[in-house]
Amino acid sequence: GESVGLHLPTLSVQEGDNSIINCAYSNSASDYFIWYKQESGKGPQFIIDIRSNMDKRQGQRVTVLLNKTVKHLSLQIAATQPGDSAVYFCAEKTSGSRLTFGEGTQLTVNP
């Protein structure tokens, strides 16, 4: 069935470094992808999205890259801060408002 998966379950970086979180998806027909951040005890928080007709989109300190050839998404966080420590999910939008989530990557930022 359809699924969106992540390459690494955990990622540890030093404060100030750049972080890269990866995601592989399986549905080549998907046309919209989102990255969410989930802190402990909270619901997922929207970070950035990208449509399939784009290969890159930038936000504040974050960039999402989409490679449709290999069905790969990545989230880049510049100058990672302790407040960025959380679980990051990629999600694929299918029918209506339904989201299919990846497994999540736990990002830990070391001071």
Added chain:
Amino acid sequence: KAGVTQTPRYLIKTRGQQVTLSCSPISGHRSVSWYQQTPGQGLQFLFEYFSETQRNKGNFPGRFSGRQFSNSRSEMNVSTLELGDSALYLCASTHRGEGANTEAFFGQGTRLTVV
């Protein structure tokens, strides 16, 4: 503006009981989706409601049901609770259900523990 509100935040129930969870979407949002989050299965889609109609349903047994009211508030119900139903139940609201680029805003969830 107020975010997505889910009540209660925490709940403990006994096997065999039933439970009702509530979600109030952001004002003006008409689509509400429910997700179950567990350590083993991650975030799994339960169902979506739009204008009081269930528009989409995930692969959950019939014990899981929901509804949406005319003010877009939604409830989900789980009957005959099982230990495996212990999870964080998340509600997400979107402004409209059609089309892409419709950002989903999540509530903080209801943590259900079945004992």
